[in-house]
Amino acid sequence: MRLIIAVDGPAAAGKGTLAKSLAAALRLPHLDTGLLYRAVARQMILAGLDPAQDAGETIAQRLQPDDLTRSDLRVPEIDRGASAVATQPAVRAALLRRQRDFATASGAVIDGRDIGTVVFPDADLKLFVTASAPVRALRRFQQLHGDAPPDRDALARLTEEIETRDRKDAERPVSPLRRAEDALLVETDHLDAGAVLDHVLGLVRARFPS
Numbered sequence: 001m002r003l004i005i006a007v008d009g010p011a012a013a014g015k016g017t018l019a020k021s022l023a024a025a026l027r028l029p030h031l032d033t034g035l036l037y038r039a040v041a042r043q044m045i046l047a048g049l050d051p052a053q054d055a056g057e058t059i060a061q062r063l064q065p066d067d068l069t070r071s072d073l074r075v076p077e078i079d080r081g082a083s084a085v086a087t088q089p090a091v092r093a094a095l096l097r098r099q100r101d102f103a104t105a106s107g108a109v110i111d112g113r114d115i116g117t118v119v120f121p122d123a124d125l126k127l128f129v130t131a132s133a134p135v136r137a138l139r140r141f142q143q144l145h146g147d148a149p150p151d152r153d154a155l156a157r158l159t160e161e162i163e164t165r166d167r168k169d170a171e172r173p174v175s176p177l178r179r180a181e182d183a184l185l186v187e188t189d190h191l192d193a194g195a196v197l198d199h200v201l202g203l204v205r206a207r208f209p210s
């Protein structure tokens with residue numbers, strides 16, 4: 001059976017963590033599509049281009065698998081650059097086939113912003129993973145700084161950055177961040193990553209008994 005699972009949601013909700021562990025549990029390949037937009041933004045910046053002003057289409061067309069595994073893709077400049085370049089219809093079009101072609105004969109787990117709405121509108125299961133902005137900011141802080149005690153200013157800054165990016169992603173005309181009508185809402189404010197995985201595996205097994 002071919003199983004395509006779409007995981008969408010706002011920044012730092014735990015989409016990637018869920019998608020990766022779900023894919024491992026179901027033995028499916030996993031694609032984090034945010035990395036595609038991040039890699040385009042990174043290469044534009046390195047080439048002296050501005051992701052908010054200059055066309056990123058050619059770079060998007062030429063992206064190589066190695067470009068997605070760089071260690072410097074998760075820095076604030078690239079958070080903003082990815083969100084800016086993601087508003088360009090030609091960039092999104094250039095990345096669309098690559099995302100669709102990723103699914104194998106057995107399927108895939110794919111996470112991003114528009115997977116259930118645009119990339120795989122016929123996905124077998126669609127999840128929209130959310131948490132409140134302060135919870136997501138704390139998760140991102142801990143992801144970046146480990147157990148370091150979070151100070152109020154840093155958390156306020158991260159919350160603001162996350163909210164600004166969510167707003168931009170939700171308000172852009174092309175492929176905005178939104179929950180597909182048939183996506184199941186997964187509220188994670190009070191669940192750790194393991195509990196979210198267990199919950200979703202329960203949904204998968206109920207819907208697709210093997």
Ligand code: CDP
Nearest residue numbers: 012013014015016017139143188191192193
């Ligand atoms: O992909 P996305 O930006 O939505 O989030 P992520 O990078 O998968 O997760 C952000 C951080 O939240 C990671 O350090 C996770 O371990 C943590 N986390 C989670 O993913 N799920 C929870 N329910 C709670 C925390």
Ligand code: CDP
Nearest residue numbers: 011012033034035037082083086112113114
């Ligand atoms: O990990 P986090 O949720 O912070 O971000 P990401 O998933 O790596 O995505 C970075 C940016 O790429 C997002 O803010 C979106 O602007 C864009 N993106 C998108 O437009 N469509 C996708 N399918 C995935 C990411």
